[in-house]
Amino acid sequence: MLAIIHSAALDGIDGKPVRVEVHVSSGLPAFNVVGQPDAACREARDRVRAALLSSGFAWPLQRITVNLAPGSVRKVGAGFDLPIAVGLLVATGVVAADCLGDCSFIGELGLDGSLRGVPGMISMVDRAPTRAVLVPTAAGAEAALAGKRVQTATSLRGLVAALRGEEPWPAPPPPLTEGRRLPEPDLVDVRGQLYGRWAVEVAAAGGHHLLMVGPPGAGKTMLAQRLPGLLPDLSDQEAMDTTRVWSAASMLGEEVSLIRRPPFRTPHHSASVPSLIGGGTYRIRPGEISLAHNGVLLLDEMAEFPRPVLDGLRQPLEDGWVTVSRARWVSRFPARFLLVGATNPCPCGYGLTRDSCRCSPSSRIRYAQRMSGPLLDRFDLRVAMPKTDVADLMGIPCGDSTAVVARRVVKARRLAKDRGVNCNARIPVGALDEVAPLTPGAALLLTRRLDAGRLNPRGLHRVRRVARTVADLDGHSGPVRQEDVAAALALRPDEESLRVAS
Amino acid sequence: MAYAAALAALPELTPAHLSRLLDIDGGGLPSKAWHKVLTGRLEHRAELSADRVETWRRAAQSQDPREHLARCRSLGLRVLVRGLPGYPPRLARDPAPPAVLFARGDLDVIDQSRPTAVLVGTRRCSGYGRQMAQVLGRHLAERGVVVVSGMAAGIDAAAQSGALGRDGAVAGVAATGLDVIYPTSSAKLWERLGSEGVLVSEKPPGHGAVPTSFIHRNRIMAGLADVVVVVESHIKGGSLVTVDEAVKRGRTVMAVPGPVTSAASAGANALIADGCPPARDAVDVQVALGLVRAGRRRAGELVEVAPPRPRRRGGGRPPRHRAPFDTSPLSSGSDAVSCGAGASVRAELSELERELLDQVDATPTRMDVLMARTGLAPGELALGLDALDQAGLVEAGPGWWARIAG
Numbered sequence: 001m002l003a004i005i006h007s008a009a010l011d012g013i014d015g016k017p018v019r020v021e022v023h024v025s026s027g028l029p030a031f032n033v034v035g036q037p038d039a040a041c042r043e044a045r046d047r048v049r050a051a052l053l054s055s056g057f058a059w060p061l062q063r064i065t066v067n068l069a070p071g072s073v074r075k076v077g078a079g080f081d082l083p084i085a086v087g088l089l090v091a092t093g094v095v096a097a098d099c100l101g102d103c104s105f106i107g108e109l110g111l112d113g114s115l116r117g118v119p120g121m122i123s124m125v126d127r128a129p130t131r132a133v134l135v136p137t138a139a140g141a142e143a144a145l146a147g148k149r150v151q152t153a154t155s156l157r158g159l160v161a162a163l164r165g166e167e168p169w170p171a172p173p174p175p176l177t178e179g180r181r182l183p184e185p186d187l188v189d190v191r192g193q194l195y196g197r198w199a200v201e202v203a204a205a206g207g208h209h210l211l212m213v214g215p216p217g218a219g220k221t222m223l224a225q226r227l228p229g230l231l232p233d234l235s236d237q238e239a240m241d242t243t244r245v246w247s248a249a250s251m252l253g254e255e256v257s258l259i260r261r262p263p264f265r266t267p268h269h270s271a272s273v274p275s276l277i278g279g280g281t282y283r284i285r286p287g288e289i290s291l292a293h294n295g296v297l298l299l300d301e302m303a304e305f306p307r308p309v310l311d312g313l314r315q316p317l318e319d320g321w322v323t324v325s326r327a328r329w330v331s332r333f334p335a336r337f338l339l340v341g342a343t344n345p346c347p348c349g350y351g352l353t354r355d356s357c358r359c360s361p362s363s364r365i366r367y368a369q370r371m372s373g374p375l376l377d378r379f380d381l382r383v384a385m386p387k388t389d390v391a392d393l394m395g396i397p398c399g400d401s402t403a404v405v406a407r408r409v410v411k412a413r414r415l416a417k418d419r420g421v422n423c424n425a426r427i428p429v430g431a432l433d434e435v436a437p438l439t440p441g442a443a444l445l446l447t448r449r450l451d452a453g454r455l456n457p458r459g460l461h462r463v464r465r466v467a468r469t470v471a472d473l474d475g476h477s478g479p480v481r482q483e484d485v486a487a488a489l490a491l492r493p494d495e496e497s498l499r500v501a502s
Numbered sequence: 503m504a505y506a507a508a509l510a511a512l513p514e515l516t517p518a519h520l521s522r523l524l525d526i527d528g529g530g531l532p533s534k535a536w537h538k539v540l541t542g543r544l545e546h547r548a549e550l551s552a553d554r555v556e557t558w559r560r561a562a563q564s565q566d567p568r569e570h571l572a573r574c575r576s577l578g579l580r581v582l583v584r585g586l587p588g589y590p591p592r593l594a595r596d597p598a599p600p601a602v603l604f605a606r607g608d609l610d611v612i613d614q615s616r617p618t619a620v621l622v623g624t625r626r627c628s629g630y631g632r633q634m635a636q637v638l639g640r641h642l643a644e645r646g647v648v649v650v651s652g653m654a655a656g657i658d659a660a661a662q663s664g665a666l667g668r669d670g671a672v673a674g675v676a677a678t679g680l681d682v683i684y685p686t687s688s689a690k691l692w693e694r695l696g697s698e699g700v701l702v703s704e705k706p707p708g709h710g711a712v713p714t715s716f717i718h719r720n721r722i723m724a725g726l727a728d729v730v731v732v733v734e735s736h737i738k739g740g741s742l743v744t745v746d747e748a749v750k751r752g753r754t755v756m757a758v759p760g761p762v763t764s765a766a767s768a769g770a771n772a773l774i775a776d777g778c779p780p781a782r783d784a785v786d787v788q789v790a791l792g793l794v795r796a797g798r799r800r801a802g803e804l805v806e807v808a809p810p811r812p813r814r815r816g817g818g819r820p821p822r823h824r825a826p827f828d829t830s831p832l833s834s835g836s837d838a839v840s841c842g843a844g845a846s847v848r849a850e851l852s853e854l855e856r857e858l859l860d861q862v863d864a865t866p867t868r869m870d871v872l873m874a875r876t877g878l879a880p881g882e883l884a885l886g887l888d889a890l891d892q893a894g895l896v897e898a899g900p901g902w903w904a905r906i907a908g
Contacts, residue, residue: 385901470881483885
């Protein structure tokens, strides 16, 4: 007797359709699972047996073979418990095969027969080969986000009753496309640092990577934490992409809804390469850069990160995705994020003005070398933030609140969208002349900086993009003016002047 | 010469050892001293431990002096021995002269007849110290004063880079062998000094940077000096060793006054408090050297300090003003912009730029303070500061701007 149940597996963050074939025949009682199952998958044998017995079904004392097809895909996790159990029930005649309809089954079984959710529900439901999908009630809202018809059940008994038509199906959960909005920190809290605030505004408006260098207590972290609040809500597609990553990393938490606000990730500087970029031993898992997809990745104390970790960021920063390759598997994760770096200028932290620094020249140089030139080059905005005097803290008026700045950011982003790019940082080099033409004065300023050898061609493109953003923030959509270029140049000082160590 | 180079390369050898070897064992002749070392029968072995004599003897036996000379030749170095022709007379009269000297470049630079100023200072200098060292180096070189410094980073490098390329005489005294560039970041400076000035060291090729070699170098610098100028020094700095050596030799010591709040100037300010004459500009140093009569500076006149990078906006002719109190006959075509020129540069500024300039302090002024003071949009502010920077009126630091004196 053979039963074929449809299901899906998670590979990286993508779903893959899987056929669960259950064959029950006479012979010595045995229960084997084949088709590249991992440890958790093989343990399904014990869970399924216990769940069936606890739910009051008989366990067939026959030779049971379960095949997870196709054999080329690695099957990870406990999500095949439910399809195996349903397959057994069909194969032993407890449930008629035509009761199943066009439905896939995904879920983990408890020993008491209860149904539990598994990571990556959205991607798996999305790629399931049927029109409807049955998932545990706890994962119903998450599964519903994929847009397919979702049926839910809380226990194996309830499921069988509903399949046989003895009890009605519970109402399917509505997809939660709007989650509860958590309060975000407001820019009003930041006193002083007018220039830093403005740099954060430019970063938000243009999607430019931002590096802040300053002594402890200058307000770098505080400003960085307020950057996500300035970004507009994610579009439907962006929200779906980000939620999918979070679902695969099982980070969505209890109250599952579509992620509408840009995510904000702040990994500690002890982070390893796999934790930041993605990877893992038993299950390949998206890293922090993918969790920050369409959001902000803050690397606080950036110079304290190991250099291999930082250099691992270079390729994703260019491409917006990362391919993680291991001996047994290859996965591609989306990773388009706004990188914010915050670092001290030197080990003692007070090196922006030489007199107050206690470091030796060699230790300053070593510190500066933690961040490679190519990585530094990818920051469009590099802002040195000397500490604000206490007296100034009292005197300087509060700046605009997050709501006010966010409105300016939305306006600037709309101008960029009208030009066909998501944000100015992604204007292709070829389109610069068309979307960010220069006035003669602006061109002269750039030529002079190039002639002086203080700007390289790659820097030139980056400065032009930032200048476009500065103009957009000013509500100016014509050619980029001289003052826009001057502001962009000031936001990208030479590496040397930033590394005061020289 | 081969023997001199070989003697200098003996292990664990101090300058005093080398001097004694040459004088007592060689009677002034390196070859004779070398043979004494080879046999181990040193005249003054009573002063030395038996181990040391034995170490030298073993080292000498394993080496061919001609190879040492060949190495120096291949590096383009001359080997000079005290008492033999070619040795700089300035050092010959010194109480503790190096017995053997390695040199690259034009030795006439450290000729006795030319006034010589030694600029010393900390490696951890401030922007102010770097600026002063550069300006002093440049102005002294322009006025025919030989500028000597110690090849270290910071003040030394700034003084020498200011002095080079001014048709003046520049000398460097290294603490390492002349093929061991230290710090490596100064490679270009070493190259320029070897070709445009002179580079000397008492250490043989291959000698690395060890703490004692810097102290030995300071003694040579003091020996070369007519006047020693401390540009910037912490309260306990290596520059003060040079000062001690200079005082022992009766040389004039001057110090550049600095902000009393700056740790980098504490040593220099302490020297002034102890009675050292202040060196406010090149004229002060010239007065100390006896090149210019004192008292020519009118009361209330500003100290002569030019911006480090005199650049002009547009293609206009740069103003060439002769400094009002520039009395040096050797000075010609100075491009120093004196205080008078500063005023004319200011006259060319736009209204907005003048107002902006008034908001920039002489001490580092943060960007956000400038934004708050001027109320300008970041773009206008950046444009104005760029113009002032082009005019050489302000300098940029990380996150701040400061007005340049003048």
